Amino acid sequence: MSTAALRVVEREARVFRRLWRGTVFSAFVTPVLFLAALGLGLGGLVDEGGGRVAGLPYLVFVTPGLLAATAMQTAAGDALWPVMVGTKWARTFHAMVATPLRPRDVYTGLMAWTALRTTLAATMFLIVGAALGGVPSAWGLLAVPAAVLCGSAFFAPLAAYSATQHTEVAFPLIMRLGVMPLFLFSGTFFPVDQLPGWAQPVALASPLWHGVELARSATTGTFDGHSVIGHVLVLVGVLALGWYAGTCSWTRRLAG
Amino acid sequence: MASSPEALVEARSLTKRFGRHVAVDGVDFRIERGEAFGFLGPNGAGKSSTMRMIGCVSPVTSGELRVLGMDPAGDGPRIRARLGVVPQEDTLDTELTVSDNLTIYGRYFGLSRTVIRERADELLEFAKLTERRHDRVDPLSGGMKRRLTIARALINRPEALLLDEPTTGLDPQARHLLWERLYRLKQEGVTLVLTTHYMEEAEQLCDRLVIMDRGRIAGEGTPRDLVARHATREVVELRFRSASDLRAALPRLAGVAERVEPLADRVLAYTGDGDATAAAIADNGVHPAAILVRRGTLEDVFLVLTGRTLED
Numbered sequence: 001m002s003t004a005a006l007r008v009v010e011r012e013a014r015v016f017r018r019l020w021r022g023t024v025f026s027a028f029v030t031p032v033l034f035l036a037a038l039g040l041g042l043g044g045l046v047d048e049g050g051g052r053v054a055g056l057p058y059l060v061f062v063t064p065g066l067l068a069a070t071a072m073q074t075a076a077g078d079a080l081w082p083v084m085v086g087t088k089w090a091r092t093f094h095a096m097v098a099t100p101l102r103p104r105d106v107y108t109g110l111m112a113w114t115a116l117r118t119t120l121a122a123t124m125f126l127i128v129g130a131a132l133g134g135v136p137s138a139w140g141l142l143a144v145p146a147a148v149l150c151g152s153a154f155f156a157p158l159a160a161y162s163a164t165q166h167t168e169v170a171f172p173l174i175m176r177l178g179v180m181p182l183f184l185f186s187g188t189f190f191p192v193d194q195l196p197g198w199a200q201p202v203a204l205a206s207p208l209w210h211g212v213e214l215a216r217s218a219t220t221g222t223f224d225g226h227s228v229i230g231h232v233l234v235l236v237g238v239l240a241l242g243w244y245a246g247t248c249s250w251t252r253r254l255a256g
Numbered sequence: 257m258a259s260s261p262e263a264l265v266e267a268r269s270l271t272k273r274f275g276r277h278v279a280v281d282g283v284d285f286r287i288e289r290g291e292a293f294g295f296l297g298p299n300g301a302g303k304s305s306t307m308r309m310i311g312c313v314s315p316v317t318s319g320e321l322r323v324l325g326m327d328p329a330g331d332g333p334r335i336r337a338r339l340g341v342v343p344q345e346d347t348l349d350t351e352l353t354v355s356d357n358l359t360i361y362g363r364y365f366g367l368s369r370t371v372i373r374e375r376a377d378e379l380l381e382f383a384k385l386t387e388r389r390h391d392r393v394d395p396l397s398g399g400m401k402r403r404l405t406i407a408r409a410l411i412n413r414p415e416a417l418l419l420d421e422p423t424t425g426l427d428p429q430a431r432h433l434l435w436e437r438l439y440r441l442k443q444e445g446v447t448l449v450l451t452t453h454y455m456e457e458a459e460q461l462c463d464r465l466v467i468m469d470r471g472r473i474a475g476e477g478t479p480r481d482l483v484a485r486h487a488t489r490e491v492v493e494l495r496f497r498s499a500s501d502l503r504a505a506l507p508r509l510a511g512v513a514e515r516v517e518p519l520a521d522r523v524l525a526y527t528g529d530g531d532a533t534a535a536a537i538a539d540n541g542v543h544p545a546a547i548l549v550r551r552g553t554l555e556d557v558f559l560v561l562t563g564r565t566l567e568d
């Protein structure tokens with residue numbers, strides 16, 4: 001990453017320092033509440049019934065799922081409305097590209113900032129998850145980079161897309177019809193083999209499923225070399241394609 | 257391109273197209289260091305499109321453009337590092353404080369925090385915002401935001417300041433304060449490149465200007481030259497009660513002045529001697545509702561060169 005993109009990270013950090021209180025809830029408190037409700041509440045019920053989910057206690061199953069899914073939601077949120085703010089409503093990105101920063105620096109810097117925040121939120125979440133007993137393996141630390149990679153694989157293409165938009169009308173639809181179903185059905189709360197047959201390939205095509213599987217390998221410390229490489233390749237591939245599209249669409253939008 | 261080293265900006269057949277729409281249609285101009293250079297033109301003339309190309313945030317469609325001796329296509333970041341930009345629409349971080357805005361912007365140029373702090377003090381003083389430095393930007397008045405934008409654009413000590421309609425939308429008092437600040441910058445030797453559709457602004461601030469209309473340059477020179485060349489020293493403005501009165505009077509106005517220009521609501525008579533022309537008009541039996549003798553201005557130049565008024 002260029003030093004120019006770091007300037008953007010620095011700006012975001014300064015904005016965050018002023019306004020962080022508003023974001024702590026969605027980034028940290030909400031996922032922990034989910035973890036408590038599902039992992040402890042629902043999980044207690046599942047485990048009482050003598051059941052295990054994919055061979056794991058439910059809390060252990062759901063912790064990495066929530067971790068990756070939260071990273072996806074954070075990234076999607078950052079990649080939609082804030083892009084409209086910067087390109088159209090407050091036009092702050094236009095101010096950036098009047099300096100030595102290039103559109104791609106702005107885009108890359110924002111992605112890096114989201115990754116940084118995801119790192120912090122995922123680490124805190126993991127600590128709480130571990131304290132509750134949801135992270136049996138010390139390899140679980142690797143779930144943080146897995147979640148960050150997963151988040152970035154969403155940020156890159158979504159922000160590439162939102163820079164082509166001149167109104168926000170499509171954004172709620174993307175959240176409701178795209179992000180929300182993925183959140184629920186990507187092996188986050190239950191294994192994808194519970195889905196009807198036709199839906200399974202769809203779930204497997206979801207970058208979130210790859211992120212969840214990767215995070216789950218880490219928190220449970222069970223690595224299958226082939227599938228780990230496969231998940232990483234898919235996520236890196238989506239990220240790379242998204243980033244390429246993003247450098248083009250951001251250049252067109254901010255310097256066209 | 258044969259460019260002598262001191263030209264700050266040089267454009268030849270500079271063209272900008274958006275799809276099939278031609279926003280800037282093959283313009284030539286040259287901006288020297290140390291001067292205040294203006295683009296005067298009505299809405300849609302292509303002023304912002306030109307400014308954005310100079311500011312290296314909009315690629316040239318065709319023609320040639322050199323800024324600070326470099327090519328915007330390849331050297332954008334290096335050129336922008338040496339320019340200050342005040343865009344037509346504010347782009348401030350409104351949820352942050354005045355001084356945060358300066359700091360953040362300075363960091364985009366890679367300036368150290370120490371340097372930024374020193375310059376910020378001076379610039380806040382210059383922009384008359386020292387007392388407001390810890391306040392959020394959002395509730396500031398339009399004039400204050402504009403001054404902050406100018407202060408911000410000066411944080412990198414630019415060799416030229418690009419101002420796109422610096423005072424549009426401000427009340428007269430705020431506008432005069434801004435003019436006074438810009439005049440001070442000019443005195444300090446900062447090159448100003450500005451666009452405006454206020455002829456008064458162009459007359460007050462510009463050493464030299466081009467008149468732009470529909471993507472083309474219709475005239476170029478100092479404000480005084482342009483008036484001398486295309487308008488007359490004085491202008492007699494005649495207002496009539498109705499359009500039919502106006503039309504009825506026209507035949508009797510022939511020959512009372514060097515040129516007679518009928519507009520929708522008034523008639524302009526271009527003349528070297530306004531009082532003599534006014535007398536001649538009365539002698540011809542024309543009695544308009546109101547008659548006014550004034551100096552020739554850039555507004556008149558624009559009308560003569562384009563056949564339209566600046567407000568069109």
Ligand SMILES: Nc1ncnc2c1ncn2[C@@H]1O[C@H](COP(=O)(O)OP(=O)(O)OP(=O)(O)O)[C@@H](O)[C@H]1O
Nearest residue numbers: 274277279297298299300301302303304305306453
């Ligand atoms: N991004 C764009 N896409 C399409 N057309 C554009 C774009 N930007 C400008 N135009 C068109 O180009 C022409 C010139 O616009 P420009 O903004 O340069 O004019 P201007 O002189 O700055 O006008 P104003 O006084 O309204 O700011 C206008 O017809 C405008 O609609």
Ligand SMILES: [Mg+2]
Nearest residue numbers: 303304305344
């Ligand atoms: Mg404009």
